[in-house]
Amino acid sequence: MATSHTSEAFTRKRAFARKLTAASFATALATTLTLSLSGGFSPAYATAAPEAPASESAAAESAAPETGAAEAAELAVVVNEVESNGDDTDWVEFGNPSGQAVDLTGYIFTDNEPTKAGHTYVLPEGSVVPSNGFFVLDQAQGSTPGFDFGLGKDDSVNLYAPPAEGESVEDAIAKDPVLTYSWTSHAAITYGRCPDFTGEMIDTFASTKGAANQCEEPPAEPSESADPSDPSTPAPLSPSAWPGGQTVKPLHDADEARGDWSGLFWEAAGAFGSDKPYLWVAENGNGTLLRLDGTEANRGAELQTFTLKYADGTGTPDAEAVTRAAGAPNSIFVGTERDNSKKGTSRPSVLAFTTPSIDDADGELKAAKEWNLAPDFPGLGANSGIEGLTWVPDSWLVENKIHDDSTGKPYDPSAYPAHHGGVFAVGIEGTGHVYLYVLNEDGGFQRIADIETGLDVVAEVLFDAHRSQLWAICDDACEGRIAVLTPEAGADTASETHAATDADKKVSARSATTQSADDAAVELAVSQVLNRPSETQNYANEGFAIADMSQCKDGALPVFYADDNNTDDVSLREGTLTTKCPTEQPPVEEAPSEDAPSEAPSNPAPSSPAPSTPVPDNAAVTTPGSGSTDAGANTGGGDLARTGADVNSWMMLAAAAMLVGGALTLALRRKHGRATR
Structure with a gap:
């Protein structure tokens, strides 16, 4: 049974995605300790599903698969839920909708690289999927046993039948898997069958390791609004549009x-x-x-x-x-x-x-x-x-x-x-x-x-x-x-x-x-x-x-x-x-032509040095630490918001240009007057 899945990016789920805090790790550790203290810890654990409706139970009992090393066509087990979200606590849940327990001892579990060193895991003694229940296989954690490889973004889980007499694990994984499920991106939460055992694999609304899948969005819990009188309570930030091109x-x-x-x-x-x-x-x-x-x-x-x-x-x-x-x-x-x-x-x-x-x-x-x-x-x-x-x-x-x-x-x-x-x-x-x-x-x-x-x-x-x-x-x-x-x-x-x-x-x-x-x-x-x-x-x-x-x-x-x-x-x-790119130096004013008057105008323009390269808009504001540039720091980019340029410099330049233009006009008029006399 081969299935594939591409995760839909549901906005309402992204808040759950990859929230990998120490608290979540502690929760997983607490679960491990609980199981260990109960005397039933192994790299996997099994749980029974809630009672199925009578019609479903009857159908399950009629299937009645064999236990132990069953043939692929007779294996009643399905991949029921998978956690692959980028952390190191991945797991896979197998479901058994039949009326008989299924023993997976000796089966071989792998990801999409079964021939890669360390990417096969032989299920140990006691790996049993209970009737109408679930069996969870965990990723190894420190000294805790389990499969010692992660489930990646574009990956799969595969279950191979145990090697036949005289065969090796390598021989067994050269055959087709008896179970397989693949995906093309990490799950926002988990991938799970909805309904359990028989449905399609979808993005679930909650992680339900070893239990029935959460196939519908749970009721929203009342949220506590920020207290404006409490300065320690941050208000939510509204995202702004990307300040640049909208394509890549x-x-x-x-x-x-x-x-x-x-x-x-x-x-x-x-x-x-x-x-x-x-x-x-x-x-x-x-x-x-x-x-x-x-x-x-x-x-x-x-x-x-x-x-x-x-x-x-x-x-x-x-x-x-x-x-x-x-x-x-x-x-x-x-x-x-x-x-x-x-x-x-x-x-x-x-x-x-x-x-x-x-x-x-x-x-x-x-x-x-x-x-x-x-x-x-x-x-x-x-x-x-x-x-x-x-x-x-x-x-x-x-x-x-x-x-x-x-x-x-x-x-x-x-x-x-x-x-x-x-x-x-x-x-x-x-x-x-x-x-x-x-x-x-x-x-x-x-x-x-x-x-x-x-x-x-x-x-x-x-x-x-x-x-x-x-x-x-x-x-x-x-x-x-x-x-x-x-x-x-x-x-x-x-x-x-x-x-x-x-x-x-x-x-x-x-x-x-x-x-x-x-x-x-x-x-x-x-x-x-x-x-x-x-x-x-x-x-x-x-x-x-x-x-x-x-x-x-x-x-x-x-x-x-x-x-x-x-x-x-x-x-x-x-x-x-x-951003505001650095500008080239403006052209220097040309010297007067031969037709320009030799005498000074009656209202001479004030002398001033040649204008320097204009200051870019993004350099007009002085910020702490911006006086020097460090090679190891990123110095890219104009500012996300632009400030004013050096307005006074440009106003002085414009005024000077107007005075020079007026003087030239006056001179030309005088010359024209002398020529027509």
Whole structure:
């Protein structure tokens, strides 16, 4: 029985999608402990279904399949529910509508890669699906047994009959599976049969592991509205339209072998000694780092690919994010969730590698340093860790007096050992928060801020020194929205975003930390939420980057999206951000012609120097930290909202031009008068 399913993106379900918090992990752990203490724990467990109507029971009893190693045609079991939502607690539920228990001991469970090492699991003794009930097979968790591979976005579950006498597991999986179910994207919640046992697989409305499926939307629970008198209660933020082009275009042919692309980092020409722009990509499936061409003529072309390893040369880092830092010009930093060779164990680490030269051949890169942040995230799921990483210079934090949670005062870099001249903003998928970390060069670390984004998932983070903003990007779990974080007390800074419209000024920002009034520390807060471009699909964009201003053209700046789902066989797309491009120097006024009078006009124009290059609109506003540019910070893009240009300079120039024009006219009239006398 082969079925396939493509998930519908129901808006009302997205709030449930991939909300991978420590609390959810704790719930799963509590379930495990309960089963263990009851004496019946195994990598799977069975439950009986509610009593079926008499007609259904009669039909089930008439089927009466055999137990044990039944032939494929006689196996009464069905795939009844599947959880595949991006975490490391996947599971599959088998349902048995018959009147007899079915023993699956010895059957072989796999995903869509049965021949890949570690992707087969032989069901142990006692794997029995009760009559009119359910049997759940779990993913392994630490020392808890189960299948030791995840169920991916575009994947399947397959059940093969046990090997015949004299056959191996390899022989058995070379045959057709007795049960199979496939899907093309992660479930918003779960995929389940509606009705149980016999219906089609659909998006369910609740996860019902080991119980009857939730096939209808449950009644909405009364919600508590925000209390306007309580300043600690944030008001909801209304998303604004994407301030740029509403379409995107692929940056490579669909037949190119790509996929699992996650983090992005734009390296401007001249930064870190580079002779042209590059786009760095973190790929999480095989743990690789790619350098792409950033020039307009060849943008997106792969130049180099490096396989990442931990410092001891082992493992497969689940590379999810990449950034560079001006304070460490010879290094490139990669954010990881886990070691893919040990998928069940959380390892939320930042790895530092020596940046390869553009002339280096492809090969392995061993980490020079690792900061494993696991002690700060107890209970975090193995696939719920670091998804975003960006470097923020000390100068910006100091000028904005960003609050340091560890000291209760404005951030002071001198309080820490050498730390790359800045802090790292780390986006954690499972909590939906962004955390600021000081990563000491000696291997130590200190968290200085825990920033609430209001997003279900943080898939990427980006610090933009040009706009003095920190962006938190969500993927398809919350429709590709972006939360723009700014210093809460910096009114001028906040005015640079579209949040400064009359409508958005009524919105209360979500506070990130507790402000210290005594020390005048400044909070980071969400000042605006941006929608994805309106004419694009809800891609699984786990990477986002903005090009620098040298790439600005026709009032638009390139932005880049990495689609981890490789939708339509495309992993990298380009869009635009509307901005004010730098203008060329205006033409210098030509010298008077030979016909111009030699004498000075009666009302000479005041002398003034030649006009300089006009100041772009986006440079007219001075924001904290914008006085200097750091190579490791993204400096792309004009402001999301445009301010006035240097009006006085242009008015003086216009006045001078009018005076010169009047003088020329008067001179010509005098000359004409002398010629006709």
